[in-house]
Amino acid sequence: MKDVHYPLFIYHTHYSREFEHSFYPSPPANTTSASLGEQYGYYFFSNWTSDKPTDPFTNKRGIVVQLQHANPYYDDSYAVNSANIGPYGDAITYEFLPYLEKKFRGIGEGWARTMYGGSTGGWESFAVQVYYPEEYNGCWSFCPDAFDFHRFQQVDLFANKNAYYARGDWTQKDRGAKRNYLGDIRETMAEENHHELAMGSRGRSGGQWDAWQAVYSPLNNTDGYPAAVWDKLTGEINPQVVEYWEAHYDVRAKLQREWHARGLGHKLVNKLHVYVGVTDSYYLNDAVFLLEDFLKTTTEPYYNGSIVYGVTDGRGYEHCWTGSFDQSLSLGWQTVNQRMTPQMVDHIVQSAPEGADLSFTSY
Structure with missing residues (x-):
């Protein structure tokens, strides 16, 4: 719709030059031999473009953005400023995203940007929220790299x-x-x-x-x-x-230093959400335990987010668990957009400032 402006859902990931989660406009020719990517890529496309009242994206529209920021050291910059890699944090937050929003009718304000991602993208989505607390309105971080260097794996x-x-x-x-x-x-x-x-x-x-x-x-x-x-x-x-x-x-250390001293806590209430399997393949759950130990002690304000551990019938999920208790790891990865973006829209709507443009919920 020509007059509608949209929120951004920034998907932090790497290892792929194309959109990591398949997005196919046609069903697979052979459903018996089709891969999960082919099948769920078509489901994702069908849901995304549908206007049926019962489909997950109806009245919950937005723009999904997958960034590419390769550099000489890795195929990802970690989306923060770095002495060796460069000022990617500022470049993405203050230059690229505003340009993108202007070009594709994004709302262009911090309350209308959320982030999600797993592993590297899990660290990025969480850390960027902490480093730029008012430029984004929430992170959904899966199996994140270590937030606390007391448990660097x-x-x-x-x-x-x-x-x-x-x-x-x-x-x-x-x-x-x-x-x-x-x-x-x-x-x-x-x-x-x-x-x-x-x-x-x-x-x-x-x-x-x-x-x-x-x-x-x-x-x-x-x-x-x-x-x-x-x-x-x-x-x-x-x-x-x-x-x-x-x-x-050390993101946990930054939170502890600045929660009260610099008013960081007030800027992060309701914005921090983490999911990790309790037997993560790279021991990444250990640093999440330490992060949770701190966040549970926060007062004035309490962080009021969520940390969810992946375990079913006593068995822990490996890397990279995305918060689904009734799907395999691979299937959960394929459905992460269908599950998370509607949640992010709900969060954006509930926390939007008075008089905000919510036309993206109109169709």
Whole structure:
């Protein structure tokens, strides 16, 4: 409709040059052999374009945006400002999104922007909400990368001296980096980091650990590359770099520092929502536990959001659980738009300022 202006639903993700969740205008030719993406891509298209009163997007219209922000270190910038990667946080929030809203009839105000995403996108959606609290009106974060560096997967960057090994007086044990739902270790910290080291020196492997380092670290003034948070060969942790990480990118620490001191809490009420499986493949639930420990203590104001843990019949969900208790991981991933965007519209409508343009709910 020509006169309608719409909210933005910003979907943070990576690993895909196209829209990650399929969007097919035609049904699959062979439903027997069709992939989940083909089947649910058509369901998504059908629901999105339908005006039937019972369909999920009727009277709940908006613009879904999937960002592409690859860089020399990774296929994603993490959507924040970084000494090594650049000012992507400001560029996306203050330049790109306003341009997009102007071009495609977005409402163009913070109350009409929400975010969601999983894993990398889970961290981004949550962290961007915290770093730009009034420019967005809520995040729905799935299986997020670590918000608290006391549990950077299995590593306590403050208490541990080595990222690869848990050392006692007499023994040394490998730290896990990836597990299955039974707890069996599939990859260790040393294995993953040594693989990255073989792929590229100075943090240039394009792998996940090097990506975090590129985003979170200060510049190494000696060679111009990201300062190493630990020795890539031995795993010995650099406490000076950890100190920088905590000051700039430990999201739980930022919330605790600024909840009252800078009035951050008042800007985030009702906006923080996190979902994670209790046996996340990369131990990402551990940092969520610590985040929840803080958020439950918040007062004046209380955060009034939600943290939901994925477990069914005593069995935890692996990576990346998106909040559905009655679907498999893969099916839940395919239906995330159908499930989440109507929730986000409801939130936007309920929190809209008086006199706001809500014409996107008219058809």
